Amino acid sequence: MPSTTIFRAALLTSGFVAQMAHAYTQVNIASPFMYKNIDPIVFPGQYDKSHLHSFFGSDAVTINTKTSAELQKGCTNVENPNDLSVYWVPTLLYQKGDSREPVPVSRFSAYYSLGDNKAEVPIPQNLQMVAGSATATTADAMPAEAHSEWFCENGGGGEADKNGFPGSTCSTHLQQLLYFPNCVNTETLETAYKAGQPGNYKACPAGMKAMPQLRFSIRYDLRKVLPDGWSGTAPLQLACGNAFCSHGDFINGWTEDAAQNMVEATSSKNKFASVDGSLGKNGAKPTCKSADADPDHGTGDFEESVAAMGKRSVPAAGWTSRSRLARSPRA
Template structure:
């Protein structure tokens, strides 16, 4: 079991339960297809309000995207042709000379839990969801239902530093886990979490039905960009600030037949269940090349995104400057 840097006892318990093997399906993405300072859920149509995000999935996404049909007209870099959803997170950054650049992503995985009992409904078309809170600057301010964790995969990472990241070098990857709501009102598209926690969920809120639960698992590789490692404060920050502000966004782009097939697979208790559909089979590599659908608006540069928000520095959001680096491997 890797050393966790969860932010509270409740999150630690949720993290351990979240890594117990349950029935699930997943889609994998090798890397983001785009970095951009847009957020079509929180700041629709705007290019000067959002921090920098890393985008995975359908490249049809723009600052104004609202529907599954819009995403389904695009090209996806997900390894399942039936999944034209778009997934995004605040970009993780490291200092490269005078600039802050994105930390390489080894793999982004979107897991869909098929776990405690069979889902009642598929993930609806046009569903939008957010997990986590971008304005959080402390562990206490984080939504506990998202069961967020940062930890070193397969190695010790020490306790969390003042920013919520591991306080010593990760021998392999820095990993993040993040859980989305697993209940939905199919008429209003309002979402919520079941009572309980991963591995021991109970009932949905009144008026909602259970759907497959989305979970992000993101693996970052710091070994090349921070070759000397660190001891103390991790030399990284999120575009929104420290680790406590992390969050995930999702607009559903699964084809309707594949989304329904996902429900049917939730009746199994095997460790993995493939979700196929009319566009192909699970695991098929992308056959198209993703590109920014709106290259004339917004920016992929962190400094430009900060300037667009009229913010002088992200540390104002809670990130604390790193300590002296020390080689640890």
């Protein structure tokens, strides 16, 4: 798999991105509601195994969360009251003195069904998904189906550095894209990707049906924390390692009526479709304040999370590769 910046350029040159302008819906989140070293999908019930993650969506998530019903009891910072899903990614960090701090998020967007045909079934209740791989240390090791990309929005960036990040200052935001499976067995909740690629997907595997495809789009604002920019190796790292370990996690918390309405968002091409539901309309600002549901356990500090995982030292920002902080290929 090519480096992420080159991969992005290849998509633009080939017209691949233009092909993806099919029907879709979108929900936006202004910022993470917490940073924490938990992962209820990969390390359920364990506080000392996961690297640091940035969490968006329902604040009912804890180390033991398994169901949509649990998430639907929480407060969501999604700008759609019907979406009580929880979304999380490894925290992106920059060097600040002797410590590493989270890079501010300008906006997290969850797109559904961008570049796909009409879904056959809604995203099932209780569905859990992971895209990408926390153990990847090179571009070739990244799962190709996730189409993970890092690039500069509105120019800048140049060629990718040895860690997979843009090799020079971004004009505005650093952006990441990540695609999730779009096929599901509604009985077992097993997921898979369709054959093909975004803009030219084929059929689902036998025994599965097409559901709306989730895509993460995350915009990071580096201008205040790195005002002098960079040239060469970006002074950045993910909590799991370099850019190639990029991954995302999702537990569905959409209300059942809104999830069903989402299917219609994929029924025609070249059109945005607002997904509303019994709790309100898409775009409505959160009316509650999200907070950590389990503040007495785990940590939101990067160095503390590394120490909890038994590491003796924290690597310098902008490093090539080393053993992953996580112990599972799906972390």
